[in-house]
Amino acid sequence: MSPRVSPVRAAAAAVALCGLLAGCAGTSASGNGPDSGDNRFISGNGNITEYKPADRKSVQDVGGERLDGERFTLAELKGKVVVVNFWASWCAPCRGEAPSLQQVYDENKAKGVEFLGVNFKDSKANAQAFERKFKVTYPSLFDDGGQVTLAFREVPPSAIPSTLVLDRQGRVAARIIGATTYSKLNPLVAKVLAGT
Template sequence: MRAMSASLALLALLAAGCAGNSQSGQPQVGDTRFVAGDGKMQIFAAADRRPAPSVEGPGLEGGTLSLAQYKGKVVVLNFWASWCGPCRAEAPVLKDVAAKTKAGGVEFLGVDFKDRKADALAFERTEKPGYPSIFDQPGKVALAFQGTVPPAAIPSTLIIDEQGRIAARALGAVKYTDLMDAVTKVRDE
């Protein structure tokens, strides 16, 4: 009975949102330090946009990735982890929007947050997102966006405009129509 209660508590945590606080980076039963969101895109007026921080890190599949590589392009930046239920749920949405907007000059970049590399690679083999991810096990990339995205808000999605400014944000798993509409609006500005 105790094991069942613990399992149900973990499932409730993952359904509401995700956060990593243990040494492995995975959530522990009873962890309530996550930031839940409804996944709705909030688009910022051009005059209110702040520059995205300059971030880079090791690519999940090797090399180094950075926002600077995408200078002059609209970039969708998604914070995710393999242990995060809502991240798994939104993965097909991100994959589909990335594929449909790539020809229009939109780039996607993932940030794998506080994860085990083997688990993250298995997630990517299963989901086949079609875009690279920074392996951010220590959470440094996420911290660079503090003030725009709470570090414990997993999943979260940002849209960076062509001028390198944060144009939109969603806390929680994004919905297809919300993401496609926001990406299209920022791209067409």
């Protein structure tokens, strides 16, 4: 049974979701993206925000079903630095950043860094095809209804694509709104790994 959500929290979550949908409402050949026909993606230089330890918000209680059908919660990764990327197969900037994300993951997984994708408002078949095409080897939560994304309302991603870097305590240490690159993301991961 789902926990009850207060009307104030529900309204805040709805506002966050509206902002997210406005950030990247794209076109796909199959028309699966929200507002198909609209091309307002967040692309170009991603906007980076870093948070001091005292200002970081925890997102440990986030969880859901992965694209492979397995259940998952972020709490399972406590003690590790975690990169959470919000993406969709219908989002052109998401395709552009996929190789950079995979490269940062490959270079840092042996150091205790985990990656988790959050596949937003997509079909499972299209999301799985995206992962095969871009050789994505880290897991993604399947968020077709947008509920997983709303769970990040304390530090909302605000757009597709967006990327969060979580510290070892499961708190948001950095946020990139818009497409990321290796040169943006890798130094952030290194800083959080170093404990700063």
